[in-house]
Amino acid sequence: MHTALTLLCGGLLAAVTVAIEISTNNPVKVIIGETANLNVSFVSKNPPHVTWALSDTFASWTVGQVPPPMVSQVFVNRLTINTSTASIAILQTTLADSRNYTVSLTAVDELLSSQKVTLRVYELISEVLVTVPVDDVKEGDSKTTVICAMTTGTWDTLSWTKDGKTIVGDAHMVIASNELTIQGVVRGDAGTYSCSVKNPFSDGTSQNQLTVYCxxxxxxxxxxxxxxxxxxxxxxxxxxxxxxxxxxxxxxxxxxxxxxxxxxxxxxxxxxxxxxxxxxxxxxxxxxxxxxxxxxxxxxxxxxxxxxxxxxxxxxxxxxxxxxxxxxxxxxxxxxx
Known part of the structure; x- marks a missing residue:
């Protein structure tokens, strides 16, 4: 009797702890205006119910069932769904679509499984420009800032060099976003500053001369x-x-x-x-x-x-x-x- 109860409880626990296996093509990177395919594959004993959400659910359906999927007004006419899968395609992407999406699957006798899919939408980089202060920079100034800007583009990496040597941020040269701030200006800070920006689809470089007056x-x-x-x-x-x-x-x-x-x-x-x-x-x-x-x-x-x-x-x-x-x-x- 004791052995039979143990086997029964073990079988129930095994059934409860089974979860759907999910895999995705995370992260997804596209150029602005292109279609972003957020692909999901899964292993489940039963057809799962699929939900996609940002802060709130914007699409849901049960795999293989006839009723059309529910799609929120935010993505009307911008979402393609194949109800035989758990995947979605976002059409005509914008920079605002660069977010973390959550896909969740549930099925009878299986635990809920969720994964995040990161979508990054890029704009092509053009006309990179390094700007130095308009006013004279003098030895002893408390600080001065060199800025790396571009007409269009989103970047993954941004790096600085001075006279061809890579700048590693420290207490004297502080790198924050696209700005290089020089704290406690000395005459040795004069030189040619170059900025390089990159994303998966484009890149750009610019340089400018910083003059330090003594x-x-x-x-x-x-x-x-x-x-x-x-x-x-x-x-x-x-x-x-x-x-x-x-x-x-x-x-x-x-x-x-x-x-x-x-x-x-x-x-x-x-x-x-x-x-x-x-x-x-x-x-x-x-x-x-x-x-x-x-x-x-x-x-x-x-x-x-x-x-x-x-x-x-x-x-x-x-x-x-x-x-x-x-x-x-x-x-x-x-x-x-």
């Missing part, structure tokens, strides 16, 4: 070449430079002399060259001062015939070269005695 610093670099030495013209230099500028001051008459003392002959020809390397290119303004100084000979001429820099007629004993990058000013004084 703040002023107080260092300088001087190159002394040679001076023709006759009598007491003394040059006194005092200036500060933007970090993006490298200024060379060259005195190039004919007879080499040691760097100190720095003298040339009165009435001799002296070349003062003020040059910069900057981004954007600087403009140069020369001026003279201290008109009350009567120790300067009349009408000597300062000629720069070694380069295309501004030529200056030597009249007074203090000369100023002013380099102006992107609207800021940087001045170098040249005192000639």
């Amino acid at each position: 703040k002023y610093s107080t260092h300088s670099h001087l190159t002394w070449q040679s001076v023709r030495f006759l009598q007491g013209i003394f040059v006194d230099l005092s200036f500060r430079l933007p970090c993006s500028l490298s200024i060379r001051l060259c005195f190039t008459p004919s007879i080499p002399v040691p760097p100190a003392p720095r003298f040339v002959l009165v009435n001799s020809t002296v070349t003062l060259t003020c040059s910069t390397s900057s981004e954007p290119p600087a403009q140069y303004l020369w001026s003279v001062g201290e008109s009350s100084d009567t120790n300067v000979p009349s009408n000597p001429v300062l000629i720069d015939d070694a380069s295309n820099w501004t030529r200056l007629e030597l009249q007074l004993h203090r000369y100023q070269c002013q380099a102006e990058p992107y609207g800021e000013e940087d001045a170098d004084d040249h005192r000639v005695r």
